[in-house]
Amino acid sequence: MSSALLRHPRLITLEGGEGAGKTTAINAARDYLRGLGHEVVLTREPGGTPLAERIRGLVLKPDEEIAAEPLSAEAELLLVFAARAQHVRRVIQPALQRGAFVLSDRFTDSSYAYQGGGRGLDAHWIADLERRAVGLLPGLTLLLDVDVAIGRARANGRDLWPDRIESEQDDFFQRVRAVFRERATQDPQRFAVIDASQAQPAVAAAVAAAVAQRLQQGGLA
Ligand code: T5A
Numbered sequence: 001m002s003s004a005l006l007r008h009p010r011l012i013t014l015e016g017g018e019g020a021g022k023t024t025a026i027n028a029a030r031d032y033l034r035g036l037g038h039e040v041v042l043t044r045e046p047g048g049t050p051l052a053e054r055i056r057g058l059v060l061k062p063d064e065e066i067a068a069e070p071l072s073a074e075a076e077l078l079l080v081f082a083a084r085a086q087h088v089r090r091v092i093q094p095a096l097q098r099g100a101f102v103l104s105d106r107f108t109d110s111s112y113a114y115q116g117g118g119r120g121l122d123a124h125w126i127a128d129l130e131r132r133a134v135g136l137l138p139g140l141t142l143l144l145d146v147d148v149a150i151g152r153a154r155a156n157g158r159d160l161w162p163d164r165i166e167s168e169q170d171d172f173f174q175r176v177r178a179v180f181r182e183r184a185t186q187d188p189q190r191f192a193v194i195d196a197s198q199a200q201p202a203v204a205a206a207v208a209a210a211v212a213q214r215l216q217q218g219g220l221a
Contacts, residue, residue, distance in 0.1 A: 144203070
């Protein structure tokens with residue numbers, strides 16, 4: 001693959017911190033697009049293929065033996081990009097090529113936010129990996145933005161056993177949120193920021209409206 005980044009109009013990603021409500025949002029976007037008769041592929045990161053899902057397990061829920069060996073930030077970054085390289089080639093590109101919309105629960109912005117902002121890794125390195133191993137930019141990124149304390153309370157209310165990343169402290173998630181917001185400010189054509197502190201029906205309506213607006217503007221054709 002060349003090292004250029006290509007923006008694909010039918011690739012839509014959902015981003016946000018823990019407990020932002022991406023499940024409600026992705027379902028709202030799916031229902032809206034399917035209602036218009038489009039084929040929609042739902043997928044997620046890290047994951048989306050058998051190998052990438054295995055990598056997700058290593059990163060988020062390692063077994064006892066692997067968990068005993070602390071994962072370095074650098075290895076974590078390379079693992080999520082290994083999963084993404086596979087996901088793009090096995091799932092995302094084939095779906096886009098046959099004309100489907102792809103809705104991905106997280107994509108490369110999460111690496112900038114979590115491994116860049118959260119872990120403090122160099123954003124230039126992430127950008128280089130993005131160009132070389134991914135090559136694709138979403139046409140629309142829905143950023144579900146919510147106060148860290150609210151999101152964490154939601155996620156904690158649901159998860160009995162937090163994963164490796166959910167076990168981080170609040171300042172880690174504040175840095176994650178700051179990077180997401182900064183990226184949205186820098187690229188307003190790609191991002192739509194959704195106020196995820198609203199009740200679920202209001203979030204779903206805002207997501208459908210953002211997708212509809214982008215379609216009307218011809219931005220997802
Ligand atoms: N990661 C990922 C990286 O570090 N680098 C990367 O490059 C990538 C791709 C993914 C983890 O991997 C990291 C980031 C993540 O830590 P995950 O399980 O997918 O792991 O984690 P999250 O994406 O954060 O999933 P969550 O389930 O925590 O968040 P969601 O999907 O945003 O939240 P959702 O929809 O499951 O909702 C959580 C709870 O809140 C309630 C829901 O009912 C649910 O109980 N809720 C609301 N309650 C009130 N009002 C609302 N508006 C609500 N919306 C949802």
